[in-house]
Amino acid sequence: MSEEVKPDSVLLCSVNTATVPRHELLCIFGTGDLGRSLGQRLLQCGYKVVYGSRRPGGCGPLPQGTQAMNHEAAAQHAHLIFICVHREHYDFLEPLAPQLKGKVLVDVSNNLKKNMYTDSNAEYLQRLIPGAHVVKAFNTLSAWALQNGPADANRQVYLCGNNAEAKQAVTETATKLGFSILDRGSLSAARELEDFPLQLFPGWRLPIRLTIGLTASFFFYLLLREVIYSYIVQQKDMSFRIMVSLANKVFPIVSLILLSLCYLPGIIAAFLQLYRGTKYKRFPDWLDRWMLCRKQLGLLALAFASLHVLYTLILSFRYYVRYRLAAHTISQIRENKTSPFDTTIAWRTDTYYSMGILGFGFYLLLGISSLPSVSNALSWREFSFIQSKLGYITLFFCTFHTYLYGWDRFLYPSTYKWFSPPGYMLSLVVPTVVLVLKLLLLLPCVDRSLTRIRQGWERTDPEEESTKSLLR
Incomplete structure (x- = not known):
């Protein structure tokens, strides 16, 4: 086992993180349906995946080939981190601000209805972790779409963010997953992106x-x-x-x-x-x-x-x-x-x-x-x-x-x-x-x-x- 694996982590499969380039090792905070589907898709495309969880030993079945550890340890292993948790659970991220400084945080969350909050989830996350680079992306894709790939779902991924390099990193990852990117500009467009999944047949x-x-x-x-x-x-x-x-x-x-x-x-x-x-x-x-x-x-x-x-x-x-x-x-x-046959009829x-x-x-x-x-x-x-x-x-x-x-x-x-x-x-x-x-x-x-x-x-x-x- 690599020396980088912490004692409070759970190893599901041998992952030699010391030999994996930083840009090929990705981290996912959250082990729900979306997090597991995203991890499975990333594994299929050649990435190494580590999960950050509150309970590394009891987070349920994860894709074979991934590693589960606590949030602090997981944040140290990757430069690009997917935040697959709801907004009301963002509080655990604030103590991790030193570990998340300079990293790319991909916010994939959505709300239950429009105008639940005065600001978007991504903007709230950026204020919570000012030293990180928040990018809003992948929130318009369901767990089913991620699991089955772009062949059975919409190929388009919307993203927005304030840092060009962070958006480029997310763009490269999405492209490798088989999706096309549509850049909607700065992080102020995150509210619009978060409203997309809540629309019910707007054109109908x-x-x-x-x-x-x-x-x-x-x-x-x-x-x-x-x-x-x-x-x-x-x-x-x-x-x-x-x-x-x-x-x-x-x-x-x-x-x-x-x-x-x-x-x-x-x-x-x-x-x-x-x-x-x-x-x-x-x-x-x-x-x-x-x-x-x-x-x-x-x-x-x-x-x-x-x-x-x-x-x-x-x-x-x-x-x-x-x-x-x-x-x-x-x-x-x-x-x-007898009714005669009528050619006209x-x-x-x-x-x-x-x-x-x-x-x-x-x-x-x-x-x-x-x-x-x-x-x-x-x-x-x-x-x-x-x-x-x-x-x-x-x-x-x-x-x-x-x-x-x-x-x-x-x-x-x-x-x-x-x-x-x-x-x-x-x-x-x-x-x-x-x-x-x-x-x-x-x-x-x-x-x-x-x-x-x-x-x-x-x-x-x-x-x-x-x-x-x-x-x-």
Whole structure:
């Protein structure tokens, strides 16, 4: 055993620290899940690891090849120390200030909620140990992510600190672990980094609220038309249709509208650039936020389209459908009637199903291409082609599918129960507007002007041009 190992330490495996370079021997304060996962990952990447613990002999199972000792002894063995303990337990570090002077302390802690303290954990640690160099890093990674490596988790590690050399040491360690580094500047950015793990779908709030609003609105609208109207006017109890029939009308309606809302902001932005004659003016804040959440809107639209497909597949197994089919067949037999084959209806239904299948197939392609692992493997032109060109084709197929569903129903007065249009007609408003506006943008004269503007050309105001001429 090396002479450097203290008598109050526990040796889990022979570690000759005298022969290990300082930068390859790392220390971890804390033997919890995160500390053990981090130590295991460091061992796999060729580092030697020592643990600092309050109870070196009773800290539980640690990765094979590591050494556990008290905090004071562990701090003397490494220049870079990971602080894997919660803020409320930082008090034990203050007596260790002489041993920690000049060392790099990597704070990986997080809080249970935002604004628990007036300052960040890393800034508090820096005040507690002023002679050390505190770097905030690795706090956005879970124990699972560290244990399984960057192949199954986010490859990005955020860090911040006041000392450039300390940040460089942490950067080299993170890079060797297989992660990429994003430097957020000085230690004052630590509060922002500590808030990252506490965020709950920040980019999904607006899309989810919009989806819930649309779903609830169309559900109650169709409930009024399909169930309440039948009960009051026709004296029929159609409440059983709520679970499947009503849901299978709400899902495609919401899905089509959400898909349209993915492409409507891009069209508005294009007309805004044409109106302004330049691309260098900022879009309004509401349009900017709308464009930033298009991916989330598309994924929610895909989820509702998938539910529509699943609900459609079970229609033939429903008791109500089988009962109506059997009653219709028996009625024809009793009356000795035969329904003639209608080629028009056959073409309509086959085209209706084909458009639905093609639309959902392209839907899936759009969803798959939005995955980070797939989009990172695509060039910008490939990604743009799938999301833009194929996206509009998807919208066209789904819109045409809905038009074929309605067919000529809009001509019959019985369709407008309580003078209200059916749900499918309302769902066609936004996608039809989007497709018509897109066709206008594809006109050669319009497309040519828009392309020039997006390449940097600016339309000059006549008054401004005359002023420039006079100044010359």
